[in-house]
Amino acid sequence: MDNTVIDAHNISKIYNQGTFPVYAVNNVHLHLERGEFTALVGPSGSGKTTLLNLIGGLDKPNQGSIIINGQDITKLSANELIDFRLHNIGFVFQSFNLVPVLTARENVEFIMQLQNKKKDEMQTRVMQLFKQIGLEDKMNNRPSQLSGGQQQRVAVARALASKPQFVLADEPTANLDSLSASNLLDIMAKLNAEENMTFIFSTHDQRVIERARRVITLVDGKITNDSAPTKTTMEIQSATLVK
Amino acid sequence: MILSMAWRNIWRNKLRSLIIILSISIGLFAGIAVAALYHGMIKSRVHLVINSEVGHIQLHDTDFKKNYEAKYILQEHDELVKTISQLSQVKTMIPRSITTGMLSSVTGSAGVQINGIHPYLEYTGSSLSKKLVEGRLFDTIKHNEILIGRKLANKFKLKPGSKTVLTFTDSSGTIVSGAFRIAGIYQTENAPMDERNVYVPIWDLNTLLVIGNAFHEIAVILKNDNDVEIVQKILQKKYPQLKVESWQEISPETDLMVNTVNQYTLIIMVIIMMALSFGIINTMLMAVLERTREIGMMLALGTSRIKIFFLILFETIFLTLAGTPIGILIGWLVSNYFNNHGLDFSRMGSEMMNSFGFSTMIYPEFPQDKLPMILLIVITTSVLSSLLPAIKALKLQPVEALSR
Numbered sequence A: 001m002d003n004t005v006i007d008a009h010n011i012s013k014i015y016n017q018g019t020f021p022v023y024a025v026n027n028v029h030l031h032l033e034r035g036e037f038t039a040l041v042g043p044s045g046s047g048k049t050t051l052l053n054l055i056g057g058l059d060k061p062n063q064g065s066i067i068i069n070g071q072d073i074t075k076l077s078a079n080e081l082i083d084f085r086l087h088n089i090g091f092v093f094q095s096f097n098l099v100p101v102l103t104a105r106e107n108v109e110f111i112m113q114l115q116n117k118k119k120d121e122m123q124t125r126v127m128q129l130f131k132q133i134g135l136e137d138k139m140n141n142r143p144s145q146l147s148g149g150q151q152q153r154v155a156v157a158r159a160l161a162s163k164p165q166f167v168l169a170d171e172p173t174a175n176l177d178s179l180s181a182s183n184l185l186d187i188m189a190k191l192n193a194e195e196n197m198t199f200i201f202s203t204h205d206q207r208v209i210e211r212a213r214r215v216i217t218l219v220d221g222k223i224t225n226d227s228a229p230t231k232t233t234m235e236i237q238s239a240t241l242v243k
Numbered sequence B: 001m002i003l004s005m006a007w008r009n010i011w012r013n014k015l016r017s018l019i020i021i022l023s024i025s026i027g028l029f030a031g032i033a034v035a036a037l038y039h040g041m042i043k044s045r046v047h048l049v050i051n052s053e054v055g056h057i058q059l060h061d062t063d064f065k066k067n068y069e070a071k072y073i074l075q076e077h078d079e080l081v082k083t084i085s086q087l088s089q090v091k092t093m094i095p096r097s098i099t100t101g102m103l104s105s106v107t108g109s110a111g112v113q114i115n116g117i118h119p120y121l122e123y124t125g126s127s128l129s130k131k132l133v134e135g136r137l138f139d140t141i142k143h144n145e146i147l148i149g150r151k152l153a154n155k156f157k158l159k160p161g162s163k164t165v166l167t168f169t170d171s172s173g174t175i176v177s178g179a180f181r182i183a184g185i186y187q188t189e190n191a192p193m194d195e196r197n198v199y200v201p202i203w204d205l206n207t208l209l210v211i212g213n214a215f216h217e218i219a220v221i222l223k224n225d226n227d228v229e230i231v232q233k234i235l236q237k238k239y240p241q242l243k244v245e246s247w248q249e250i251s252p253e254t255d256l257m258v259n260t261v262n263q264y265t266l267i268i269m270v271i272i273m274m275a276l277s278f279g280i281i282n283t284m285l286m287a288v289l290e291r292t293r294e295i296g297m298m299l300a301l302g303t304s305r306i307k308i309f310f311l312i313l314f315e316t317i318f319l320t321l322a323g324t325p326i327g328i329l330i331g332w333l334v335s336n337y338f339n340n341h342g343l344d345f346s347r348m349g350s351e352m353m354n355s356f357g358f359s360t361m362i363y364p365e366f367p368q369d370k371l372p373m374i375l376l377i378v379i380t381t382s383v384l385s386s387l388l389p390a391i392k393a394l395k396l397q398p399v400e401a402l403s404r
Helices: A048-055 A078-088 A104-114 A119-133 A148-161 A178-195 A206-211 A231-242 B002-009 B014-054 B077-086 B119-125 B150-155 B191-196 B202-209 B225-238 B252-290 B292-301 B305-341 B350-355 B368-394 B398-402
Strands: A004-017 A020-033 A037-041 A063-068 A089-092 A166-170 A198-203 A214-219 A222-227 B057-061 B090-105 B108-117 B132-135 B145-149 B163-169 B175-186 B197-201 B217-222 B242-246
Touching (some): A004 A048, A020 A198, A020 A222, A037 A048, A048 A063, A078 A089, A078 B292, A089 A148, A104 A148, A104 B292, A119 A148, A148 A166, A178 A198, A198 A206, B014 B368, B057 B225, B090 B119, B090 B202, B108 B150, B108 B163, B108 B191, B132 B150, B145 B150, B145 B191, B150 B175, B150 B191, B163 B202, B175 B202, B197 B202, B217 B225, B252 B292, B252 B305, B292 B305, B292 B398
Parallel strands (some): A037 A198, A089 A166, A166 A198, B145 B175
Antiparallel strands (some): A004 A063, B057 B242, B090 B217, B163 B175
8 A cells, every 4th residue: 555645756946036046945855654743844944834835735836746645736726726735734834823713613623614524524523633632621712712832732633624644734833832832742743643644844843853753854945864863863953953 | 604704704803893884874874864855755746746636547538638628528427437436446536627728817817727626526535625725615605716826826916805817718619708706725835736727616617618517537546556557457448538547647757756766766875885885895905904814824724715705705795784784773763753753844945845846844754665775785785895805815825825
């Protein structure tokens, strides 16, 4: 059985600043398998968010192909990409981005309603997810009534609600305190283990990097290192981040 | 959930939404108030035309109205009266002898329409007796009495007891004259009609016209305004040799006025809603601008553009519809209040109002029949107002929107 989730070949994203082309992502090859828990690290401006946007179908590369679930998403139209994202990709954003007028439960249900899931199926899934993120008692609270950490846990539940191929998280712990960040990572790791869900997240956070089973380092839009976070690689990451 | 989100979204900025809801309410109230005033004016004008001037339906010999010649009497009038009185829709009928001629007094002369009336039938069927402002109604014992309008009386400085001479041609074409003493002076809300019409007892006029107990016109008053068309059809079918006309045909200027006012009401409502639409568009554009990031997030998560479009559309419709019942309610309350108490326009110049055939006391009436049209205009306005903000939202790209 093919466990490939993402297969990106030779992808580049070029922005033109005046007459000079700037490579936000430069000729990147990326292969991710089901169940991976991967951190994308690198200094600011290294192209982490751009790479996540490309593999998340939020942006299109200037060259290369991105095969997800056997489909080259670079060839899809804008409307096809919306539908593709709905059924295949879960997103967790840095600043939570929950819909403020919906309760925590409704935020999670929203995605499943877009997928036209049956009411029974939705209820079971919502209960399961809230149990997994430990917020059963906060289901009917609006985002404004939740802490940052709780909002991000709801965002993770929302990302998983549609049972996507993988979850992309752009600096998920950046706006959280240490305890909330640690709790969030525990939950993500648990969901990774329990649901064999593939997580790929960009981060500057050393604690997140330590929890990853694979660390990809980006510098100036290029992958400079791709390995498990051994002590040596951790030192390389730290040195890169300090730089 | 899109509907629920749209409803909750309009309350995110309560003050801004309340201001626009209030604007819509006031705008609608203003539109309804104007429509109610016009409705009241027109209704009173139509009732005046029906009750004081023409009735709902009139029957004449087909040639009579060409030159108002006395010889064109209604044939077989007894059978005609019997048939009309048997119709269930008919409230009453008023037979009249009519001719045109000259009224002369010591101070001058004027062309008039001379209406020979059965006093009892005319007093009970039309509003003539209620319009008497000086003198008295006809004395059944006395002969050759006349009722003239206030405007004509003022013109020739005539008063009750003054003597006038009516000159006209009889049924054989001979010019005849008769002296008539003024019994009373009437005044309706239609000054031109008061100047043009005089009333004499039918037996006095018929003697001079040499037409016996015949007459030229039957004015039919119906129980219900809406039965005009049906009764007209029945009578026309039964008497194809007669001219059977509805009040709209006899007084086309009134019918034109009704239609014109209906169009004015529509135009005023459209103008009000157009002005309001700029406020709605502005509010919705601000809402979209404030929620750029959120809309970007929804697009990123897989919300289709059509759903985003409907979200903005529903928000605009809810925002507009929230103000609609308030505006209609205020309009209904105010219309009903003034419908009971009346609006006195005499300070604006009763002569001017009367010269156009309107009473100075207007009783505005809530334009219930125009509610579907008002609702249609409101919904059309909200749909059109939502287009620009919705298109702006649809043009957002998730990556750019999320980075704002």
